[in-house]
Amino acid sequence: MSAPRAGDGVNECRDLEPVLAAYVDGEATAADCERVRQHTEACGTCREQIASQRLAREVVRARREGLRAPAPATLKAQCAAHAVRPSLSVAPGLVSGAAGPAAPALPRPASFVRRWAPLSLAATIVLAVATVFGLGLNDKVQALAFQTTVDHVTCSRFKAGSANLDPAAAAEQWNTRFGWAISVPASSLAADLELQAVRRCLVTDGSVAHMIYSWMGESLSVFVLPKRTLGDATRFARRFRHNTVMWSRNDRTYIVVTPRPRDPSLDKVVAYVQAHAY
Amino acid sequence: MVFRRRSAPGATGAPGADDPFTTEALSYVDSLYGTAMRLTRRPADAEDLVQDTYLKAFRAANQFQRGTNLKAWLFTILHNTFRNMRRHDGRNPVDVDSETVEQAVDAAGAQQTPEQLLTRATIDADLQAALDALPDAFRQAVWLRDVEEFTYAEIAAMVGVPIGTVMSRISRGRRMLFERLSRMKAGAA
Numbered sequence: 463m464s465a466p467r468a469g470d471g472v473n474e475c476r477d478l479e480p481v482l483a484a485y486v487d488g489e490a491t492a493a494d495c496e497r498v499r500q501h502t503e504a505c506g507t508c509r510e511q512i513a514s515q516r517l518a519r520e521v522v523r524a525r526r527e528g529l530r531a532p533a534p535a536t537l538k539a540q541c542a543a544h545a546v547r548p549s550l551s552v553a554p555g556l557v558s559g560a561a562g563p564a565a566p567a568l569p570r571p572a573s574f575v576r577r578w579a580p581l582s583l584a585a586t587i588v589l590a591v592a593t594v595f596g597l598g599l600n601d602k603v604q605a606l607a608f609q610t611t612v613d614h615v616t617c618s619r620f621k622a623g624s625a626n627l628d629p630a631a632a633a634e635q636w637n638t639r640f641g642w643a644i645s646v647p648a649s650s651l652a653a654d655l656e657l658q659a660v661r662r663c664l665v666t667d668g669s670v671a672h673m674i675y676s677w678m679g680e681s682l683s684v685f686v687l688p689k690r691t692l693g694d695a696t697r698f699a700r701r702f703r704h705n706t707v708m709w710s711r712n713d714r715t716y717i718v719v720t721p722r723p724r725d726p727s728l729d730k731v732v733a734y735v736q737a738h739a740y
Numbered sequence: 741m742v743f744r745r746r747s748a749p750g751a752t753g754a755p756g757a758d759d760p761f762t763t764e765a766l767s768y769v770d771s772l773y774g775t776a777m778r779l780t781r782r783p784a785d786a787e788d789l790v791q792d793t794y795l796k797a798f799r800a801a802n803q804f805q806r807g808t809n810l811k812a813w814l815f816t817i818l819h820n821t822f823r824n825m826r827r828h829d830g831r832n833p834v835d836v837d838s839e840t841v842e843q844a845v846d847a848a849g850a851q852q853t854p855e856q857l858l859t860r861a862t863i864d865a866d867l868q869a870a871l872d873a874l875p876d877a878f879r880q881a882v883w884l885r886d887v888e889e890f891t892y893a894e895i896a897a898m899v900g901v902p903i904g905t906v907m908s909r910i911s912r913g914r915r916m917l918f919e920r921l922s923r924m925k926a927g928a929a
Contacts, residue, residue, distance in 0.1 A: 529864060
């Protein structure tokens with residue numbers, strides 16, 4: 463701290479403000495301690511300041527564990543997944559239509575399984591990822607199907623749905639927060655589709671919107687990428703026992719992922735999404 | 741201090757699940773989430789913030805200097821990410837009107853004895869509410885110091901302000917917290 467200097471009472475009180483934190487923490491220098499001692503002999507306000515700050519400090523420290531909010535297990539699993547999943551991210555070239563990412567270096571399988579045992583779902587996903595990368599990815603449809611299916615499984619199984627989510631409000635909130643617009647298809651009794659959440663998918667640095675629905679007793683995801691990377695025609699892919707339908711419209715790419723089979727009901731729900739997602 | 745890059749990072753810089761870096765980094769998830777909750781006050785935003793932090797940390801793992809404080813490094817990423825998030829929202833987390841703060845401090849409620857305050861503050865929810873009511877910069881300083889136990893220098897580096905400012909914020913933040921707890925006590929009496 464700076465050396466003591468003469469001054470009027472108010473300035474001295476103000477100058478002592480930062481010193482008081484260290485004084486209360488027991489980390490002030492000997493010179494600062496002496497400065498505080500001399501000042502507080504004549505200044506009741508600062509004596510009171512020290513007492514109140516010390517008490518606040520003690521209260522917070524005594525109640526520290528109660529103040530901490532433990533991270534949800536789902537968040538822990540998702541964060542752990544990032545330890546290997548950064549290499550899964552859709553490379554900029556992929557989103558803009560260039561070649562996909564190169565296969566990443568993968569951790570050794572044996573120790574990998576052991577370390578990830580408590581995170582069974584994340585472990586399952588990443589092992590599946592390893593398998594796919596081992597096979598190689600040479601098609602962006604397959605790459606997108608693979609990436610979005612991983613995120614569909616991760617998010618929709620972990621995320622509890624929030625009933626009565628307002629699709630217009632969610633879309634507005636998205637636009638405000640991330641600076642690009644989406645349209646969120648509303649729940650539909652006719653389509654047996656119920657909107658549960660609108661989340662930012664972190665697979666591409668947060669630049670993908672992820673809408674999570676319940677559909678015919680199963681989960682269904684609609685991903686929206688802020689880039690046109692496919693043609694208008696729908697493309698179909700199947701990954702990890704999930705079906706994926708994707709297409710581009712205007713400057714957006716849409717991807718629907720569901721574990722339900724590819725049948726007319728899937729065509730119907732995709733048509734519903736297409737009718738309400740632009 | 742000698743800085744060196746971590747050995748054998750992957751092509752993307754990701755450390756892998758088997759790396760001690762990963763294990764240690766993930767051990768701080770509760771601390772990061774607790775801090776993210778105090779910063780954002782919303783569980784969904786806090787989760788996004790923590791996920792973003794880990795995503796960036798694992799991607800930049802080869803930039804972490806071994807032998808330095810990994811927890812402080814992660815908290816720095818968390819705060820930078822939070823600042824960017826708030827900037828996008830058009831809000832500034834450290835833009836504190838000092839005059840307003842002074843007035844808030846001066847408008848002290850009825851004084852309580854330390855024993856009275858401590859008894860009252862054993863209710864975690866009240867303390868949580870009093871902390872959450874502090875202006876962002878002061879809540880952040882008190883939290884990082886008294887809950888996460890970072891040094892003034894570490895907090896200064898994280899938050900991007902001079903060390904003296906950090907100490908002033910801790911000092912004022914504690915004082916304001918005391919006042920708020922006193923008022924809550926007076927209101928409950």
